[in-house]
Amino acid sequence: TGALGSTEIARTNWVDMAIGAAISGISIVIGENVCGMDPNAEIKNGRVVRSPELERRINTYKEWQEDYGMITVQANVEDTRLGVPELAIELGADAIELKWGQGAKDIGGEVKLNTLERALQLKSRGYIVVPDPEDPAVQRAFKNGDFKEFERHSRLGMVEEESFCREVERLRNLGAPRVTLKTGAYRPADLARAIKYASEAGVDLVTIDGAGGGTGMSPWRMMNEWGIPTIYLQAMAYEMAKKLESKGRYVPDMAIAGGFSLEDHIFKAIALGAPYFKAVCMGRAMMIPAMVGRNIAQWIKEDKLPKDIKQYGDTIEQIFIGAYELRKKYGDKYDEITPGAIAVYNYCQRLEIGLKQLMAGARKFALCYISRNDLVALTREAAEVTGIPYIMESDMDLVEKILES
Known part of the structure; x- marks a missing residue:
């Protein structure tokens, strides 16, 4: 998922998102400023020693976590000063995510x-x-x-290679199982720094965000006009990773974010970035089913279910087809799964089945086999930007061999 930080929408939807992600086997990210914004946090000598909100978030996911997925805690400038990474590691976080700027943008973090x-x-x-x-x-x-x-x-992060590598080493020495980096749609030189520094520090995962995300009060014109669109950003990152690999350098696994919501988006993103991009990060798209599930449950309770939804049934189990599987799997514990979490699970099922269909069509039966060869560019501009062959030139060598044989 995308990062769910200190905003009210993240706090109120956390249980649905956390349980839904855990039972679906996907990772979830606790965003920045959660401890600093926790009104009940205990802070001594400038360091957070207890945060009921952080405990709630980690424990909710961990209670339902099975074989797959991990819970990551972000740390920005204020979080690092407060000692949030230390507390998160103590509470059982699977990874600490260092954050450059404010997610997909280089300013912000307002509430x-x-x-x-x-x-x-x-x-x-x-x-x-x-x-x-x-x-x-x-x-x-x-x-x-x-x-x-x-x-x-929030304060702006200023990054230097030496201090970044020291911080990664410090987190590992503290016991962080994994250390990741989140960066955004900055200028190409900054993207190169992110990938190079992550390589030098041995970071486990780099998430690159091309969407103008952020809180609801982020500057509107900046969100629309600033940054690098996702497809350009990923194409750049691919070339940079390829160059590092050609020099024998370590290339960390990468994930791409930036407006993804459907299975074809996931397939194309993994194919375009193969073999370096191993995952897709989805923020708003994952939150929508959580909120829809909660709303539907409320409408059922009030007998106000809209007609377009009522055609599928008038219970959670009838409306969300995956619910019966959860009831079978979890038994009596099923009643603890919130309607929002069931909706997230249902959405993940849809993505899984749709992705499998596309993979079967490409005759790729595991994600690791998806490659850039599974894509073609429909315009010469797309071919120029991505390096993917133009459709009218794709497979031409094979075409000639077949016709001449």
């Missing part, structure tokens, strides 16, 4: 705060809060109703 007490608390924890809640004039203006909310912002 709104509607009380003075909350603004003061977060400033005391090291966050940038605007306007300054400690300023008496600001306090008077807020109490007078001149403005209604504060903003919390």
Whole structure:
């Protein structure tokens, strides 16, 4: 999944997402700032020693985790200062994800705060809060109703190879089973740095995000106009990884994110990046079924099920076809699986079956066999960008041999 951080939408949908991901055998990422935003976190000498919210998130996934999948905890500048990686490792996180910038963008990380007490608390924890809640004039203006909310912002990460490699080594020495890197649609030189530094540090996975994601209050024009589109970004990353490999360097496994939602998207992404890209990261697409499942359960309870859904039935088991498998597998524990989690499982089933159909059509019966040879470019521009053969030139050598034989 994509990273579910300190936003309210991530917090309220966590149980559905975590259980759904765990029973589907996929990995999930706890995003940045979760401990810093936890109102009940215990912080001593500038370090977090307990966070009920982080505990809740890790434990929910771990309770349902089976043979596949892992739970990763992100760490940005504030998280690292607070000691979040240390606490996450202690709580059983499977990986720590270092984060450059704010996911797919190089600024941001904003949330709104509607009380003075909350603004003061977060400033005391090291966050940038605007306007300054400690300023008496600001306090008077807020109490007078001149403005209604504060903003919390995260600091920008500045990366150097030596310090990055030291941090990766430090996390491994702390006991992190895996260390990963999340980077975004920055300029090509920054992408090269991410891949090269990850290679030098021996990072286990690099996730590259081409979507203009972020919180709902992220700058709209920036989200639309800034960055590198996913297909261009992945094409660049492929060439960079190929060059490193040609020099005998270690190439970390990579995952691509950036607007994926369906099985054909997954197939094309893995094929375009083969053999270096091993996974696809899906954020909003994974959250939608969780929210739909919760809504449907509420409509059933209130007897307000819309007609277009009611045609499939009027119970969770009738509407979500995978529910009966879960009931059979989990028995009495099935009742603890939330409707949102069942919907996530159902969605993952759809992706699995659809992907298997495409793979069968390509005669590729395991993900590791999917290759760039399974793709063609429909335009010369796409061929130029990706290096995938143009359709009218693809297989021409074989065509000639067949016709001349």
